[in-house]
Amino acid sequence: xxxxxxxxxxTTEVKRSKFLTQxxxxxxxxxxxxxxxxxxxxxxxxxxxxxxxxxxxxxxxNSTDDGEPKGCAGMPALNVLRGxxxxxxxxxxxRYFGGIKLGTGGMARAYAQAVKDVLEVSTLVSYEKQIVxxxxxxxxxxxxxxxxxxxxxxxxxxxxxxxxGVVWRIEGSEENVEKCRGLYGV
Numbered sequence: 764x765x766x767x768x769x770x771x772x773x774t775t776e777v778k779r780s781k782f783l784t785q786x787x788x789x790x791x792x793x794x795x796x797x798x799x800x801x802x803x804x805x806x807x808x809x810x811x812x813x814x815x816x817x818x819x820x821x822x823x824x825n826s827t828d829d830g831e832p833k834g835c836a837g838m839p840a841l842n843v844l845r846g847x848x849x850x851x852x853x854x855x856x857x858r859y860f861g862g863i864k865l866g867t868g869g870m871a872r873a874y875a876q877a878v879k880d881v882l883e884v885s886t887l888v889s890y891e892k893q894i895v896x897x898x899x900x901x902x903x904x905x906x907x908x909x910x911x912x913x914x915x916x917x918x919x920x921x922x923x924x925x926x927x928g929v930v931w932r933i934e935g936s937e938e939n940v941e942k943c944r945g946l947y948g949v
Contacts, residue, residue: 839875
């Protein structure tokens with residue numbers, strides 16, 4: 764499985780209709796469709812498709828046609844995400860009508876092509892499940908712990924300085940957290 768860590772954009776033109784496409788991490792989705800509708804008031808449609816893993820590691824999918832004929836916009840976009848095995852991301856497509864009707868088949872192909880075009884300019888990264896681990900160290904071990912976390916490639920961490928020592932809360936790939944767990948006990 765793959766995902767994206769940044770926002771990527773592209774423009775696709777099919778029979779004078781323009782498709783402005785963005786692929787984004789799922790964490791940046793909230794309110795973006797409404798913002799795109801405000802930014803592009805003359806656009807006919809803002810279609811989206813998304814796939815993410817829920818807390819039970821199940822893939823959740825959703826899409827909308829936003830006024831396009833049913834199944835001609837969101838579903839083709841979603842099918843491209845499925846085919847590329849993308850998770851934890853969403854694709855949003857702003858369509859400006861160019862005056863030439865595409866038909867249902869042409870529209871489905873155009874939306875799928877718009878997603879393929881944005882994927883061509885995107886950097887896909889392998890998806891690794893992130894897990895959280897909490898452990899405690901003494902104050903004298905803080906520098907050593909920071910060094911070891913850096914060596915393990917763990918960049919997300921929080922630390923709380925208490926009376927008896929430092930409580931660490933780290934987030935990283937299962938493999939890296941297991942290595943850390945080996946260093947600091949169960």
